[in-house]
Amino acid sequence: MKYFIPFLSGIIGAIGLGISGMMSPDKVKSFLDITRNFDPSLMFVMAGGIAVYAIGFFFIKKREQTVLGDVFSLPTKKELDIRLIGGAVLFGIGWAIAGICPGPAIANLATLDLRVIVFIVFMIIGGVLGAYI
Amino acid sequence: MENFTPLASLMGGILIGLAALLLMLFNGKIMGYSGIFHKLFQKDKNEFLWRLMFIVGSIIGGAIIVFTNSGDTISQSADGIGKVAIAGLVVGVGTKLGNGCTSGHGICGIGRFSFRSIIAVMTFLVSAIIYTYIEGLL
Numbered sequence: 001m002k003y004f005i006p007f008l009s010g011i012i013g014a015i016g017l018g019i020s021g022m023m024s025p026d027k028v029k030s031f032l033d034i035t036r037n038f039d040p041s042l043m044f045v046m047a048g049g050i051a052v053y054a055i056g057f058f059f060i061k062k063r064e065q066t067v068l069g070d071v072f073s074l075p076t077k078k079e080l081d082i083r084l085i086g087g088a089v090l091f092g093i094g095w096a097i098a099g100i101c102p103g104p105a106i107a108n109l110a111t112l113d114l115r116v117i118v119f120i121v122f123m124i125i126g127g128v129l130g131a132y133i
Numbered sequence: 134m135e136n137f138t139p140l141a142s143l144m145g146g147i148l149i150g151l152a153a154l155l156l157m158l159f160n161g162k163i164m165g166y167s168g169i170f171h172k173l174f175q176k177d178k179n180e181f182l183w184r185l186m187f188i189v190g191s192i193i194g195g196a197i198i199v200f201t202n203s204g205d206t207i208s209q210s211a212d213g214i215g216k217v218a219i220a221g222l223v224v225g226v227g228t229k230l231g232n233g234c235t236s237g238h239g240i241c242g243i244g245r246f247s248f249r250s251i252i253a254v255m256t257f258l259v260s261a262i263i264y265t266y267i268e269g270l271l
Binding site: 021022040071 | 138139140141142153154157158164170186189194195197205209212221226227228239241249257264266
């Protein structure tokens with residue numbers, strides 16, 4: 001179960017990314033293009049996802065352990081720092097350049113499009129670089 | 134706005150939220166694609182397999198979308214390899230430094246009312262929108 005659940009979650013999440021439009025770089029770019037070609041659809045992805053997660057998490061966090069008997073691995077940092085802000089600024093730019101973010105990139109591997117492989121290879125390189133900053 | 138798809142986007146968002154809840158309820162993990170992906174390359178043997186299973190599942194989910202033609206993908210995008218390479222690099226650095234992306238901060242973070250995530254999401258949305266605007270002027 002410890003390995004099946006992440007597998008299932010991956011499948012469901014990627015299907016969600018697909019039908020929501022997040023797997024489409026053009027759709028993402030239209031969402032970000034607020035002064036010209038604006039398509040607000042992706043606002044509903046966040047709304048739906050956050051609403052479901054907020055309600056569910058409210059109940060889950062009352063538990064002492066996960067269903068499988070593990071501890072919850074939640075982030076502990078509470079304060080803002082320059083890494084967070086700087087990282088977010090950069091992520092926003094990178095996301096806007098090609099309309100691709102990590103989840104949809106991974107799901108898009110299924111298209112066997114060379115550009116996805118290139119994106120992911122460079123995302124790995126970027127991640128390694130980021131560890132040294 | 135003939136491309137406006139509020140219902141499909143909402144349903145997709147709900148599925149993403151449910152997937153994230155599943156991972157939290159059973160494994161106690163945040164469903165952040167950038168975090169899970171970056172950490173695959175760290176030397177954490179205990180955590181490697183569940184992360185790999187998640188990534189494999191995500192690719193299968195993507196394949197389901199492609200084969201059932203349930204949504205647009207990168208196939209409809211005209212961007213070239215150079216642009217995508219730069220984007221990947223910047224996303225890689227940004228998500229590593231910022232410790233998350235639209236799923237980790239956007240859905241899980243805001244869903245937990247995390248102050249850091251709320252600020253992160255506002256920040257990356259603003260920078261993405263500004264970049265898009267400037268790119269459109271060029």
